[in-house]
Each structure stands twice: as structure tokens, then as C-alpha cells.
Amino acid sequence: MCFEAKRLFRLALGPVLMLLSAATMAAGGEVSSFNMSPGVTAVGKEIYSLHMIIFWICTIIGVGVFGVMFYSIYAHRKSKGAVAATFHESTKVEIAWTIIPFFILIGMAFPATTTLLKIYDNDEADMDVVVTGFQWKWKYEYLNEEGENVSFFSNLRTAQDEIYNTTEKGEHYLLEVDEPLVLPVDTKVRFLVTGNDVIHSWWVPELAVKKDAVPGFINEAWTRTTVEGIYRGQCAELCGKEHGFMPIVVNVVSKEEYAQWLAEKQGEAAQIKDLMAQTFSMDELMERGKATYERSCLACHGASGEGGVGTAIAGSAVATGELAGHLNIGINGVPGTAMQAFGSQLNDVDMAAVITYQRNAFGNNMGDMVQPIDVFNHKKG
Amino acid sequence: MGDHHHGPAKGIGRWLFTTNHKDIGTMYLWFSFAMFIMGGFFAMVIRAELFQPGMQLVEPAFFNQMTTLHGLVMVFGAIMPSFVGLANWMIPMMIGAPDMALPRMNNWSFWILPPTFLLLASTLFMEGGAPAFGWTFYAPLSTTYAPPSVTFFIFSVHVLGLSSIMGSINIIATVMNMRAPGMTYMKMPLFVWTWLITAFLLVAVMPVLAGAVTMMLMDIHFGTSFFSAAGGGDPVLFQHVFWFFGHPEVYIIILPAFGVVSQIIPAFSRKPLFGYDSMVYATASIAFLSFIVWAHHMYTVGMPVAGELFFMYATMLIAVPTGVKVFNWISTMWRGSLSFETPMLFSLGFLVLFTIGGFTGLMLSIAPADFQYHDSYFVVAHFHYVMVAGAVFSMTAAVYYWLPKWCGKMYNEAMGKTHFWISFVGFNLAFFPQHFVGLAGMPRRIPDYALQFADFNMMSSIGAFIYGASQIMFLYNVIATIVSGKPTSEEKVWDGAEGLEWTIPTPAPYHTFETPPKIDSAHAHS
Known part of the structure; x- marks a missing residue:
């Protein structure tokens, strides 16, 4: 409960903090829990200061408008014996409160336009x-x-x-x-x-x-x-x-x-290429297939192949049917449904492993194996 | 003139076959309140799940169904029909007409609503669940990737559009043709004006929405590719079409609310509305601008910079007529003789909170900043300030204001005021912190969130529960008034109120203004 109380105290402080620390935030570059992040880029900082400028303009106008309103609520109440005036309409006043906001808006439009043009400056990327x-x-x-x-x-x-x-x-x-x-x-x-x-x-x-x-x-x-x-x-x-x-x-x-990271990544890609030429054992395929399944299939087909957004895999006609049909759906997806073409998402090793896994897990004991070369050949047609 | 004094029919037939504007208005109001409770229940599920980080009560898929249905039910089931109900009750009484111009169509436009919402709610029990693509139903999430129930959703939207178009045609026909002699356009009460303009907006944009859902239907069932890139279509086209409807739609919701507070603030200030003419012109300007700003909902979609600039400038311009309205309301109060009965409290709550929503709207219009605001909770906070504190508060004010005239009994003032203060506190507790989490980076429509958003979300949920619970007090107060309220027979329930509806007996008889009233300047535009 002590924890909760402390938390509520912080909650109550939030709005006050936002106003107080707005200025210090701009310099800091830290992540705030109640205001926009100034970020670490030049454009980000510009967006942040634009945000704060508009915020303060709105705050000042708000204080003015609500000030007049609350004064009226305080001073012109019937219970204090206020007698209603009868005035209404004044073309001069109406023109003033149409024109003045218009100029304030033009003042806002200038910085907004320059920042927007910077956001759209896509040229000369490295x-x-x-x-x-x-x-x-x-x-x-x-x-x-x-x-x-x-x-x-x-x-x-x-x-x-x-x-x-x-x-x-x-x-x-x-x-x-x-x-x-x-x-x-x-x-x-x-x-x-x-x-x-x-x-x-x-x-x-x-x-x-x-x-x-x-x-x-x-x-x-x-x-x-x-x-x-x-x-x-x-x-x-x-x-x-x-x-x-x-x-x-x-x-x-x-x-x-x-540069080092990139070289490593390129090395990994080369490694996968080597793996594609290899033949794997059932255990190797099942192990790799399980990991791939959890990464790529589980969200739709469920942790035990029971289905969800996607159809069930446990006991499905595809996973217990002909291998070529199963491969085809894995690689090319089912157009017009949420089943994507995974041929471009998974490398041939992972594809071979996950198809093998689907055919041999969840009680689908088909006993057959798919090797990377089978996937490669299927893709070639 | 033989059956001059006949009253309502007996039994259920009275409601099924009625062509009486007051009966139909009453049904609209009760129906919209029922939808308000249903949509509110969905909101409570959302806020309960978001009370703490982690998934506790519902699954993500169901959470999405809740956000979708909450939005659809509140916009199309609660807010819009409530104002149509109010229009039914008040427009004939305000312009001195005996009824709406097209009473049978009036009956039909109401009675197609309940089965439609029943159908929409029934999608919750269908295989694949209810629509889960948000109330904006962006393609292709709402087409290729939608649950099968999307077809029922499309049918519902078609029927809702039909109902709205019929309701609007009725209002336009009534206002144009049935004003009492001497009730010129520039003498009409502002509520009538705002509804007339709203009705034109509805007639203009509802067919666009129907077009959008029809294209979805074709994509889903007839192999077309309006919104599917794979078939040469364009998912962004959907957003343009949707928001061409959707932006005027938000003014469809708020303009009648402007009309209501323009009636109530002068009444409790005991002073005529400041700048009636400019209020009419401002309403018309807002309506016009609402047609050329739609793509400000789409700043991040990849529009060319010229388009961004156009929509940014046009959107910023809306601040001008909106400002005119706020300044006029405050000038109306200035040097008035103010009293603070429940309708006035809700109107003032509207004034303050809607203005805050207007400010955040201005912030959102700034395209570069919107790249950070877009689709964050900042947007959620913004539109709840204008939809709830704007439209719903003003609707609540309207019910308290005209309820004594409708049923000839006075509501419990103390309970009304309590309802206001609890609503006001609950609402702000619920939605003010959402500005903070949005700015700090919390996207909207997520069922679970990172730990730094936990405090404000808990606060927001508590506020939402308080606001939700306070509506039970409202319901109780209204029912208690109808059943056993203190009877009043004063024609003018509120001493400062102006307008034709206050010249007829209280409670309002089943038929009013069978012979048109004489309009003198005292009754012109309250």
C-alpha cells in the first residue's frame, strides 16, 4: 500500500511537473513520462520547440479567455445581485476577434512550414x-x-x-x-x-x-x-x-x-548459404523448426497448433496431406487471407525446418522430413 | 377540427406506429441513452484492461473488438441519435410548427435503428468475433484481413446512413417549409440553425460513407481491388474517402452541441446571445471548412508536401470561427445575471473543456508536430475532450434544461449538480492524463503498454470508472423526475429562457402549434 500511496502522490504531481520542467526538458534530451521527447536529432528538437511554442500560445490564450469567463462567473452572479445588461452585438468587437486570431495563426504557420519542409528534405542520404x-x-x-x-x-x-x-x-x-x-x-x-x-x-x-x-x-x-x-x-x-x-x-x-556489425551480418548470410547445401537430421530440423514456429507461426496458429487467426495445424489436412501442397502454402501463402507468403521471410533452412516441425509436432506424426534443397527446388518450380 | 384534442394511442402501438415528433424524439433519446450505456460498458472493459500493464482480463483480439465497437456505438448509436431526438422534440416547438414535415419517414428513420444496432452487437457472438479494425476501419485490415462479421458491419453502416439521411431530409424540409409566419431565417433559434447546417452536412457526406463501405463489400465478396494494392488498388484511397466523410462527421456531432449551449448560456445569463448573426456565419464557415481539411487525419500517410501544407493551413483556419463562437458565449455571460442550475453547469463545463479540446486540435493541426502526436494517446485525449465534454456534456445540459418542459416535472437540482461535479472530475481524471502518455509516446489502440505509462493509465482508468458511474445518477434522476418529480405548470420553467417552446403549456401537450403562433420580436432568436 505504501507503494501505491507514493505512486498516487507522483500522479498528482504530474500536471504541475509538466508546466515547471518544460523549459529544462528542452535542454535535457531525456525521455519524459508526461511530455513530448525533444529527441536527439535537429529536426526532433525543432518539432519539440514548435510543440512547446504552440502549447504556450494556447496556454496564454486559454488563461485570458478563462480568466474573463471566471471573472464573469465570480462578479456577475445573480446571487450577488447582478442585474443583466442588455447589450448585444458589436461589429467592431466581432471583427477584432476574427482578425486577431487570424494573425496569430499566420505567426504559427511560419515556423510550422519551415519545419515541415525540413522533414520532407529527403535528399542526399548517406x-x-x-x-x-x-x-x-x-x-x-x-x-x-x-x-x-x-x-x-x-x-x-x-x-x-x-x-x-x-x-x-x-x-x-x-x-x-x-x-x-x-x-x-x-x-x-x-x-x-x-x-x-x-x-x-x-x-x-x-x-x-x-x-x-x-x-x-x-x-x-x-x-x-x-x-x-x-x-x-x-x-x-x-x-x-x-x-x-x-x-x-x-x-x-x-x-x-x-562496420564491424555489418561485416558480421554479411558473414551470417554467407553461413546460411552454406547451411542450405547441407542435409539435416530429424532432430536438428525439429529443434530449428520449433524456434522458427514460435517466431513466425505461433501468433496466428497457436502454441500447440490449435489455430486462432489462422487455421489449426494440429491434424490439419495440409500438414497431414501431401508434402508439396504444404510447402506451397508455406512459401506462397494463401492469397486473400492473412496467411502470408513466407518464402521471402524465412530462409530455406528455416522453411525446411518449420515445415518438418509442423508435420511432426502437435500429434501430426507424419514422419517425413524436408531438406533445404527441397525448398529451393520447390521455389524454382 | 373534430379530433382536435386527441391524445396518444394506447399500448405498444403508440410507439410502433407513432408519427408524433415528441414520441419519436422521446424514443430517439431513450435509445441513444441505452447505446450510451452499452458503448460505456465497452469503454469500461477497455479501461479495466488498461488499469495495469500486462494482459489481465481480455485477449488482444477482444480488446480490439471493444475499441472498435465502443467508437462505433458512441458515434453512431449514442451521440448522433441523441441530437436527432432533441431535434425532433425541439425544432417544431422552436419554429412554431405542429410536427415534422415528413412524419411517417420520421417513424421509419427511428425504427430501423434498434435492429441495426442489435445486428452490430450480435457480431460479438459470431465466429471470428466482432469487427476489430477500429471505428475508422482502414483497409486492408477491414477487408482482406477482416473477420467474417465485417459484412454485417457493412450492412449496419448502410442502414445507419439511411436513417441519418432520412432524418436530415426531414429536418431540412421542416425548417424550410414549416416555420411560423414571421419566423424568418435570421430569427430562428441557434439550435435550429446549427441543426439545419448539420443536416446539410449529413446529406452531403453520408453517401460518401456508403460508397466507402460498398467498395469494401465489393473487395471482400466480388473480387474487386479498390483498396488492395496487389490488385492495382490503393489502401490510401480508403482513408481519403473515409475522412471526406469523417471530418464533416465530427462537426455533425459538435454543431448541434453548439446550438444547445447557445440556447442555455443566454437563459442563465438572463441576457441575449451576443452576436447572433456572427454565430450563424461562424457555424456556416465551420461547416464549409470541414469539407476541405479531411487529410489532416493523414499527415503521416505519405502525402506530398504541398498537400500537407494545404491541409495544415485550412485546418488552422477553423480556429477562427471556433474562436468567434467561444468569444460570443463568454461575451453573453459578461455583465449578465448568472445563476448556476445544472444545465448551466454542464454548459460551462462544455465551454471550458471544449475550448481545451480546441487548443489541442490546433496543436494537432500543425503538421510537423503531428508527426509526433499522430495515433498517440494525445489524439485520444483530444477527441474525447470534444466528443464527451463537447457533445455529451451539451446533450446532458439539454436534457436537464428541457426535461421540465417535456414532462411537467422538476428534476432534483441537488442531484443534478452532484452529477455535474462527479462527471466533471471523473472526466478530467480520465482524459487529462492521456495527453501526457500520448506525448510521452504511448500509441493508441494498444491492449498493453510499457511500464513508464503505468501511473497515468491507472489514473485514467479510475477517472473513467467515476465518470461511468456518475451516469447511473443521471439515469436515476431522469426516471425519478418522470415518475415522481415535483410538478410544475409554469410555461417558462427558467426565468431567463427565451423562445417559442416556453410559450406553450407545461408539460408540452401531445400536439402543439396546430395553429401557427404570432412571432413578435421578443420571441425571436433566444
Whole structure:
């Protein structure tokens, strides 16, 4: 209860704090729990000061308007013997309170326009990252002029146990991912944002970027990283069941660290290529398949293949039917439904493993195995 | 003139077959209150789940169904029909007409509503659950990825549109043709003016909404690709069409509320409305501007910068006529002789909180800043300030204001005032902190949230429960008034009230103004 009381006290303090510390916030660059983040980018800071300017203009007008109103409520009450005047209409006054707000608005429009033009200045980016929204994860692809593109998915890392309150929630509850987007510092990064299924929205408050990820469209946004650090955000557009569970983590590191990370990623990609040529045992496939299933299938098909948004896998005609049909659905999806084409999302090793897993788990004991080469051949047709 | 004094029919038939504007108004009001309770119940589920971080009561999929139905039921079931009910009761009595111009259509436009909402609510029990794509139902979440119940949702929206269009045509026809001799347009009470303009907005945009859902229906069942990029369609087109309806829609909700407070504030200030003409012009300007600002809901969708600038400037302009209205209300109070009965309290609550909602609206209009505000709880806070403290508070004020005239009995003033203060505190506790979490980065429509948002969310939930509970007091007060309120037969229940409705007996007889009244300047625009 002591904890609760302390919390309520802090709650009551919130509004007061917002007004008091607005000025100090601008300098700080820290994450506030009650005001917009000034962020770490030049544009972000500009948006923040624009926000505060408009806020203060509104506050001043509000104090004036409510001041007059409350004075009237205080002084012109019938119970104090106030006798109503009879005046009404005054063209002069009406013109004044039409014209003056109009000029205040023009005053607001100037800084708003300059900031907006900066947000739209996508030119001369140092690097490009394609951001693709999936139900319910993000995919990042680095467009490299030399060497292979690096691409990976970024999934929520918070455990189900934390979400369903069976264990203590971590510090970055719901704002942590398995693989963050890594960016070099002091770089103008252009984001090419698109959606794979429904509309998502990529939002990192401290980088001052929010852009809708619309299927069939590629939207541009940019940021210039200035300070190394970890920045967290979330999907901002309702995208279905797990909309609240697809966070964004951006890790801004030094240029050297970034180069090293990139080389590592490219190495991993090469490794996967090697793996694709190998043949795996049933146990290896099942183990890898389980991990892939939990990452990519569980949200729709359930933890024990019981179904949900998607159809049940346990005992399904597909998973217990002909192998080619099963592979086809995994790779190409089912058009017009929420079942996506996973051929582009999973590498051939993971695809082989997860199909094997689906055919041999949840009581589907089919006993057959899929090897990466089978997936490769199926894709080739 | 043989059956001059006949009263209402007996039994259930009175309500099923009635063409009487007062009966239909009453049914609209009760129906909208029932929907208010239902939508409120959905809101309580939402706030209970958000009371603490983590998933406790419902699953994410069900949470989305709750947010969707809460929005749909409140907008289309509670707020809009409540103002139509008020229009039915008051417009004929305010312009000296015996009834609405098209009484049979009036009956129909009400009676198609209850089955429609029954259908919409029944989707909760269908396979795949109720619609879960938000009240804005953006494609393709509402088409390719929608639950099967979406088809029932589409049908509901079609019928709701039908009802609204019929209601609006009726209001336009009544106001244009049935004013008493001498009741010129510029003598009409402001409530009539705001409703006339609202009705034109409805007739203009409801077909657009019908078009949007029809295209959805085609995409889902007939293989077209209006909104599917894979087939050459455009998901962003859906948003343009939706908001071309949706933005005027928010003024459809708020303009009649403006009309109500424009009646009540002068009555309890005992002073005529300051700047009647400018109020009419401001209403018309807001209505016009509402058609050219729709894409300010879509700043982050990837519009070209020229489009962003146009919609930003146009949106900022709305502050001018809205400001004119607020200044006029306050000038009306200035040097009046104010008293603070329940209707006045709710009107003043409206004035303060709607103005705050107006300020946040202005902030949201600033496109660069909106890149941070968009789809955050800041938006949720903003539109609840204008929808709840705006529309619902003004509707509540209207009920307290005209209830004695309707039933000839006085409500319990002390309980009314208590209802106001609990509502006021509960509302602000619920929605003010949402500004903070929104600015701090909490997206809207999420069933669970990061730990730094926990304090304000708990506060918000407590406020929502208080606000919700206070409505039970309202219901009790209204029923107690009807059943056993202190009878009053004064024609003018409020000493400062002006207008034709206060010249007829109290309670208002079943038929009024069978012969048109004589309009003298004293009764003109209260």
C-alpha cells in the first residue's frame, strides 16, 4: 500500500511537473513520462520547440479567455445581485476577434512550414534502409552498394510470461526486440517504409520519425543520427491483434562498430548459404523448426497448433496431406487471407525446418522430413 | 377540427406506429441513452484492461473488438441519435410548427435503428468475433484481413446512413417549409440553425460513407481491388474517402452541441446571445471548412508536401470561427445575471473543456508536430475532450434544461449538480492524463503498454470508472423526475429562457402549434 500511496502522490504531481520542467526538458534530451521527447536529432528538437511554442500560445490564450469567463462567473452572479445588461452585438468587437486570431495563426504557420519542409528534405542520404511492416514484426533491409544486402526481422523479445503476469516485468517491457536496427552515428539515414500486409506505422519518438507503412507504397522518411544510444518506439497504426506487440528498437553506434556489425551480418548470410547445401537430421530440423514456429507461426496458429487467426495445424489436412501442397502454402501463402507468403521471410533452412516441425509436432506424426534443397527446388518450380 | 384534442394511442402501438415528433424524439433519446450505456460498458472493459500493464482480463483480439465497437456505438448509436431526438422534440416547438414535415419517414428513420444496432452487437457472438479494425476501419485490415462479421458491419453502416439521411431530409424540409409566419431565417433559434447546417452536412457526406463501405463489400465478396494494392488498388484511397466523410462527421456531432449551449448560456445569463448573426456565419464557415481539411487525419500517410501544407493551413483556419463562437458565449455571460442550475453547469463545463479540446486540435493541426502526436494517446485525449465534454456534456445540459418542459416535472437540482461535479472530475481524471502518455509516446489502440505509462493509465482508468458511474445518477434522476418529480405548470420553467417552446403549456401537450403562433420580436432568436 505504501507503494501505491507514493505512486498516487507522483500522479498528482504530474500536471504541475509538466508546466515547471518544460523549459529544462528542452535542454535535457531525456525521455519524459508526461511530455513530448525533444529527441536527439535537429529536426526532433525543432518539432519539440514548435510543440512547446504552440502549447504556450494556447496556454496564454486559454488563461485570458478563462480568466474573463471566471471573472464573469465570480462578479456577475445573480446571487450577488447582478442585474443583466442588455447589450448585444458589436461589429467592431466581432471583427477584432476574427482578425486577431487570424494573425496569430499566420505567426504559427511560419515556423510550422519551415519545419515541415525540413522533414520532407529527403535528399542526399548517406544510407538507405528499407523498413517493412509485417503482422506483427518489422523487417529491415540495408541497401548496400557494395556487397550483399543485409536483411533481418525484428521481433518482440518480451516473454509471454511477463505479458500474462506470471513473472516480473523487465525494465524495457514491450519495448525490446530480438534484433534491433543498428545505425552508424552522424549519418543521414533514409528510411524507405512499406507494408507487407496491412498498414503499420514506424514510429521512434526520439528520432522524430513516424511514417505509415502502406502495402504497395514506399514512403520516405529520414533522420540524422547524432548521439549514440538505444531508441525505442512502437507501431503506431492499428494493424490487428498484436498491434501493441511489435516494438521498434534502434541502436545508434559508432561508425567502426557499425562496420564491424555489418561485416558480421554479411558473414551470417554467407553461413546460411552454406547451411542450405547441407542435409539435416530429424532432430536438428525439429529443434530449428520449433524456434522458427514460435517466431513466425505461433501468433496466428497457436502454441500447440490449435489455430486462432489462422487455421489449426494440429491434424490439419495440409500438414497431414501431401508434402508439396504444404510447402506451397508455406512459401506462397494463401492469397486473400492473412496467411502470408513466407518464402521471402524465412530462409530455406528455416522453411525446411518449420515445415518438418509442423508435420511432426502437435500429434501430426507424419514422419517425413524436408531438406533445404527441397525448398529451393520447390521455389524454382 | 373534430379530433382536435386527441391524445396518444394506447399500448405498444403508440410507439410502433407513432408519427408524433415528441414520441419519436422521446424514443430517439431513450435509445441513444441505452447505446450510451452499452458503448460505456465497452469503454469500461477497455479501461479495466488498461488499469495495469500486462494482459489481465481480455485477449488482444477482444480488446480490439471493444475499441472498435465502443467508437462505433458512441458515434453512431449514442451521440448522433441523441441530437436527432432533441431535434425532433425541439425544432417544431422552436419554429412554431405542429410536427415534422415528413412524419411517417420520421417513424421509419427511428425504427430501423434498434435492429441495426442489435445486428452490430450480435457480431460479438459470431465466429471470428466482432469487427476489430477500429471505428475508422482502414483497409486492408477491414477487408482482406477482416473477420467474417465485417459484412454485417457493412450492412449496419448502410442502414445507419439511411436513417441519418432520412432524418436530415426531414429536418431540412421542416425548417424550410414549416416555420411560423414571421419566423424568418435570421430569427430562428441557434439550435435550429446549427441543426439545419448539420443536416446539410449529413446529406452531403453520408453517401460518401456508403460508397466507402460498398467498395469494401465489393473487395471482400466480388473480387474487386479498390483498396488492395496487389490488385492495382490503393489502401490510401480508403482513408481519403473515409475522412471526406469523417471530418464533416465530427462537426455533425459538435454543431448541434453548439446550438444547445447557445440556447442555455443566454437563459442563465438572463441576457441575449451576443452576436447572433456572427454565430450563424461562424457555424456556416465551420461547416464549409470541414469539407476541405479531411487529410489532416493523414499527415503521416505519405502525402506530398504541398498537400500537407494545404491541409495544415485550412485546418488552422477553423480556429477562427471556433474562436468567434467561444468569444460570443463568454461575451453573453459578461455583465449578465448568472445563476448556476445544472444545465448551466454542464454548459460551462462544455465551454471550458471544449475550448481545451480546441487548443489541442490546433496543436494537432500543425503538421510537423503531428508527426509526433499522430495515433498517440494525445489524439485520444483530444477527441474525447470534444466528443464527451463537447457533445455529451451539451446533450446532458439539454436534457436537464428541457426535461421540465417535456414532462411537467422538476428534476432534483441537488442531484443534478452532484452529477455535474462527479462527471466533471471523473472526466478530467480520465482524459487529462492521456495527453501526457500520448506525448510521452504511448500509441493508441494498444491492449498493453510499457511500464513508464503505468501511473497515468491507472489514473485514467479510475477517472473513467467515476465518470461511468456518475451516469447511473443521471439515469436515476431522469426516471425519478418522470415518475415522481415535483410538478410544475409554469410555461417558462427558467426565468431567463427565451423562445417559442416556453410559450406553450407545461408539460408540452401531445400536439402543439396546430395553429401557427404570432412571432413578435421578443420571441425571436433566444
